[in-house]
Amino acid sequence: MKAILIARVSTEEQKEAGNSLPAQIARLERYCQMKGFRVLQSFSFDESAYTDQRGDFDRIIEFINEQKEKVVVCCDKVDRLSRNLFDKRISLLYEKALKDDIELHFVSDGQIVNSQISAVEKFNFGISLGLAKYYSDAISDNIKRANEQKLRKGELPGRAPYGYKNIITPDGKKDIVVSEYEALIVKKTYELYATATYSIEAVRQKIKDDYGVAWSQGIADFILRLHFYYGVMKRNDKLYPHRYPPIITKDLYDKVQQVKANFNKKPVKLTGMTYIYRGLLRCAQCDLAITAEKHKGFVYYHCTQYYGKHDAKWFREEEITEQIGKVFKNLQMPKEIAEQIKDAINETNNQKIDFQNKQLAELNKEHKKLTTMLENLYLDKLQGRITESAYDKFNTQFREQLESVNSKIYRLEEVDNNYYIMTNQLLKLSSRAYELFLSSEVDEKRQLISLILSNLKVDGENIVYDVVKPFDMIMKSNDQLLWCAR
Numbered sequence: 001m002k003a004i005l006i007a008r009v010s011t012e013e014q015k016e017a018g019n020s021l022p023a024q025i026a027r028l029e030r031y032c033q034m035k036g037f038r039v040l041q042s043f044s045f046d047e048s049a050y051t052d053q054r055g056d057f058d059r060i061i062e063f064i065n066e067q068k069e070k071v072v073v074c075c076d077k078v079d080r081l082s083r084n085l086f087d088k089r090i091s092l093l094y095e096k097a098l099k100d101d102i103e104l105h106f107v108s109d110g111q112i113v114n115s116q117i118s119a120v121e122k123f124n125f126g127i128s129l130g131l132a133k134y135y136s137d138a139i140s141d142n143i144k145r146a147n148e149q150k151l152r153k154g155e156l157p158g159r160a161p162y163g164y165k166n167i168i169t170p171d172g173k174k175d176i177v178v179s180e181y182e183a184l185i186v187k188k189t190y191e192l193y194a195t196a197t198y199s200i201e202a203v204r205q206k207i208k209d210d211y212g213v214a215w216s217q218g219i220a221d222f223i224l225r226l227h228f229y230y231g232v233m234k235r236n237d238k239l240y241p242h243r244y245p246p247i248i249t250k251d252l253y254d255k256v257q258q259v260k261a262n263f264n265k266k267p268v269k270l271t272g273m274t275y276i277y278r279g280l281l282r283c284a285q286c287d288l289a290i291t292a293e294k295h296k297g298f299v300y301y302h303c304t305q306y307y308g309k310h311d312a313k314w315f316r317e318e319e320i321t322e323q324i325g326k327v328f329k330n331l332q333m334p335k336e337i338a339e340q341i342k343d344a345i346n347e348t349n350n351q352k353i354d355f356q357n358k359q360l361a362e363l364n365k366e367h368k369k370l371t372t373m374l375e376n377l378y379l380d381k382l383q384g385r386i387t388e389s390a391y392d393k394f395n396t397q398f399r400e401q402l403e404s405v406n407s408k409i410y411r412l413e414e415v416d417n418n419y420y421i422m423t424n425q426l427l428k429l430s431s432r433a434y435e436l437f438l439s440s441e442v443d444e445k446r447q448l449i450s451l452i453l454s455n456l457k458v459d460g461e462n463i464v465y466d467v468v469k470p471f472d473m474i475m476k477s478n479d480q481l482l483w484c485a486r
């Protein structure tokens with residue numbers, strides 16, 4: 001009689017030597033040799049036996065149905081065919097065996113299903129299928145409980161996202177830590193997009209040029225939506241605070257989501273930006289966006305006058321740059337004044353350290369208290385001391401409080417320091433504003449303009465604008481010659 005051999009592994013079993021595909025095939029071949037069966041075909045595949053979508057197994061069933069004579073279907077164990085009691089494929093094979101069209105041989109289980117089997121043997125076969133399903137269900141339940149426990153402890157059940165990495169600690173435990181270089185790229189990605197001067201495609205290209213990291217647009221968009229970076233994990237549409245160091249603040253994340261929402265409302269795509277002022281200028285007369293056009297090698301800007309003629313002027317890009325360049329020239333602060341301010345800021349920063357440490361100690365104390373309360377709440381749920389609805393209610397409240405504390409800790413540790421770093425950068429920008437503006441590329445010019453100016457409009461022959469705080473005070477001081485020895 002001819003035999004068809006079937007060997008299967010599922011993902012979690014691939015590393016088990018005794019249950020590997022070659023080991024199963026070897027056992028089946030020895031069995032066929034002992035029984036005098038001639039092997040017609042061997043099938044080896046990696047596929048879950050618990051799901052309904054089983055393409056490889058369907059092709060095997062099709063091959064069995066094509067045979068014109070009775071064949072023996074050999075499998076190592078019942079669970080190699082299926083772990084689903086209600087799998088219609090198993091019913092099909094079982095019925096064919098009872099009709100004497102085929103025989104089912106399960107080598108390691110010592111079971112044979114054919115038209116001659118007794119009621120006890122049928123019962124044993126059903127028990128084997130039931131045990132296979134129970135085994136899979138038990139594994140699934142254990143995984144769910146383990147994942148729930150991890151989430152409760154603020155641990156991520158799975159692989160770390162970009163910006164973090166999975167490690168094995170010296171004591172052999174698995175953990176997740178920040179990948180410094182990747183975290184820098186993630187933070188830069190958020191900061192660039194938050195300026196609202198870059199589309200996702202422009203950010204993607206900038207990251208590729210500066211860091212050599214080639215993301216697809218989909219990956220860049222995914223990174224800009226990932227909650228994990230500011231301190232929470234999303235699982236089954238629920239957010240859980242995690243214990244790993246955040247890469248960005250919640251405020252920066254929210255700002256990026258707001259910019260994304262606004263970009264989606266814009267009818268004009270800013271991808272592939274080639275003109276410096278496209279999307280930044282509006283007409284003071286009719287509030288229409290100023291259009292950029294290229295003629296004979298020069299870029300011109302003008303109002304379309306869609307709502308009515310009003311003698312709108314056409315500007316060459318160089319004329320606009322000259323006017324805005326005067327703003328940056330006016331912004332420059334004397335270097336010696338900038339150094340004095342920088343020294344004063346550093347002194348103030350040193351005085352704040354003690355106060356900051358006291359605040360941090362209080363927040364860590366509150367964090368520990370909330371973590372303990374969450375653990376006790378979970379134990380109350382397991383032991384039936386509270387209802388499911390009460391658990392969900394208090395769990396949500398405690399986690400919201402914990403998220404708030406985490407955010408405050410991060411802001412205290414990072415944002416306060418970033419304030420002084422940013423202030424020093426601000427002073428540096430103020431002392432070299434004109435030089436930086438002239439030497440910048442198109443994207444950098446747009447970023448500088450958006451950082452310092454807002455509400456840019458074309459009014460007759462002039463570009464009018466508002467100066468963003470605190471640059472307005474620097475410019476005002478320059479205009480009024482307020483830089484004095486005091």
